[in-house]
Amino acid sequence: MDTVQLIIDNKPIVVKKGITILEAAASAGIHIPTLCHMKLEDLNIENKPGGCRICVVEVKGRRNLAPACCTEVADGMEINSHSIRVINARQTVLELILSDHPADCLICAKSGKCDLQDLAHNMGIREIHYKGEQSTYREDTSPAIIRDVDKCIMCRRCEMMCNEVQTVGVLSAINRGFTAVVAPAFEMNLDHSVCTYCGQCVAVCPTGALTEVDQTSHVIKALSDPTKTVVVQTAPAVRAALGEMFGMEPGTLVTGKLVAALRRLGFDYVFDTDFAADLTIMEEGTELLNRLTRFLNGDKDVNLPILTSCCPAWVKFFEHQFPQLKDIPSTARSPQQMFGSIAKSYFAEKMKISREDLVVVSIMPCVAKKYECGRDEFKVNGNPDVDYAITTRELAGLITLANINFNRLPDEEFDLPLGESSGAGVIFGTTGGVIEAAVRTAYELHTKKPLPRIDFTELRGMDGIRQATIDFGGFPLNIGIAHGLGNARRLLEKIESGESEFHAIEIMSCPGGCIGGGGQPYHHGDVEVLKKRQKAIYREDSMKKIRKSHENPYIIQLYEEYLGKPMSEKAHHLLHTAYFDRT
Template identity: 75%
Template sequence: MIRLTIDKKTVEVEPGTTILKAAHKAGVEIPTLCHFELCDMGIENKPGGCRICVVEVEGRRNLAPSCMTEVQEGMVINTHNIRVLNARTTVLKLIISDHPFDCLVCAKSGDCELQDLARQFGIRTVPYGGEQSHYRKDTSPSIIRDVDKCIMCRRCEMMCNEVQTVGALSAVNRGFMSVVAPAFEMNLEDSPCTYCGQCVSVCPTGALTEVDHTNEIIRALSDPKKTVVVQTAPAVRAALGEEFGLEPGTLVTGRMVSALRELGFDHVFDTDFSADLTIMEEGTELLQRLRGHLAGDPNVRLPILTSCCPGWVNFFEHNFPDLLDVPSTAKSPQQMFGAIAKSWFADRIGVERKDLVVVSIMPCLAKK
């Protein structure tokens, strides 16, 4: 064990522990911006680029990034003295000086880590002026890239490459114009992106956000000529409660349905229904392939892989284009429900297809 002192508190930690983690063990919170960790998966993003987490190590000339600096025996560390606070505030002001000032209309307003730090540090003015970096906005069916708001934390790059193994994002350019983007700065929809949305979930600013259809839904619900139905994925009823302070995994099916009806949805469906249809379609297709194989048909492809997840289908199409005849040809449960709702259900309730609006509440951006 290594013994060190952090803000006059003695703490013992394992060798290889960073100052950031040692401070957390000692009950000392150090602000961070680029650092991000998935403890259960053993994956950590710590490029040390933002320098918000710097601390003073006595005997060391310069300030040290706590997310990258490993502890040593006898270290004496100051995390909140005037020198450290001044350095953090200066760095934060420099980051904000190259950031758009459109917080009121930004999709991440109120849920932005950069905004939270500015509030925590009491920043009300930015004394640094000059040129700002500007990039074109990239809108795909699922994700909006507003790269003017990128702070180069590289969390999205870590998620895309190390966790999802998609490889759609990486750092491009150098110096002032460096940014995280697809190769050759191509549009996201032309890249290997699967629209899984994991990059959006870890972005600390509004550089990556999902395409939002809320206003379109409100207009549809307000239109007396429209019949609006909604389908909810099974994961939603298990995850939604956490947003309202319930224990993670708490089922809120009944309350969710009641809330949707109160909002004005005419009919509420569970995607479980169309998932059963997908299973039957894929099962039928498997039987057909097996019959063909047993009959000696050399063109039959086995095994069969599911096609129920659009993100998985996108991944397969980009990475295994020579095996596109292996997955099932069946639609996903969400797509199958939309087709049934617009045809069989619309006829059943006597509504024209153009007047029936189908809304999907899903956990994955690939389903947009």
């Protein structure tokens, strides 16, 4: 390995050739402040336009200051990361950025979580010497995401996510100079664009320019209405991340405290989306087996590979970009929507509550779920199956607002019947989890033999595209997994060109899967946070008494009492959907 020797802040170090000053400094334990730069190691995600100039350092012998994030180290370099010249430059740059930034920090949705605010604090900015004109761009509100580009600092992180990682191509820098903003083509609103609402732009925005549509006030209103019965479902990835909002280590599981908090907030029934995930496996697994059986019997017209359909951003993605493939994904609704449908039919009937008096709230790691629950096909006479979807972050806000000391809550259990779940339901929260859950059930239903092992470690990991072959009682089942829509696109192109030999493919829009969703606590560019959440999900799975969806007794009961069997007419009506060509 080629190395170079250099000196940073009087400290001689030896580092790998080709890395940046920023990386070299980090390896020596020296923190150089950044703003536009962001790197998610192992996920091939990096933004370094070198635009903000916050990370400038002094390099001996160089006339101007060097941006550390995009200057390579060289042999013999002498670097000063905090000389007076450097600090003055950083403060000036920051003051210029702040000179046209709205000063409404106190009431900004991003307050307390804002990289720009943190930086202004850390750089000791107490006065802005430059009084600039303020930009007054219109606010753009879509079903899931709000763009308030007056707060945009042109770091271009969102643009990188939207174009390079997700290959959706909605956001781009437009205009020049003072009027430059990041916007969709022709400055159309997001809801007219091909935006999937994956929310990865929100996840990386350092300021309040991109935020989710906050629906907590609707939830509070429903909770305080005595005529309504309010039930809540919580997605698997929420329990592996919510603790971070209350100062806990990433990867802390807070399932019991989450249940206790929801109960104290006043929800009448605290249920689990994991139950609906088990239900999804029953339907999707059966659909997979049906298609596979037809395939093995020589049916050439069968649609294989089957693609998962749990992720609403992924669904909107293929409806816009690959409408010709719309018959390939499973018709199974997402767990959120299956839950809503069952809550407002089976559960409402059981409890003798009218559909109109039942409010279903979901806690999701996702902003696209807000859009999904508003889709017309998930409404009955205008009444949505899921009324409100709020993010992990919004829930943390509600808990704080209600003065609940989250860290001191006891662990409590979900309510029954829609709160029981298997470990297979839990792992829906990470890339690879849905397909592993499906394999656990489909294998036993297909071979009529118990699984020799429950953990399919070959399906796990963080690589963007993974593949594995599972022995399905003598039949080699080829499985593909993609997370991140750019990776999904690459897999889809392989299917289209006939290059793919897959039978089943799992796709999740967000890097890491739902654990890295657009509604999760901000990771601030630290990929370790995602890895710890993933480990937590598998830990929860391994601690579960029931690990396979078809062994969940309340799922069995639901079929016996209400649905008949998977893919029955009633199941089809309540649990399946259709897709649309949106080109």
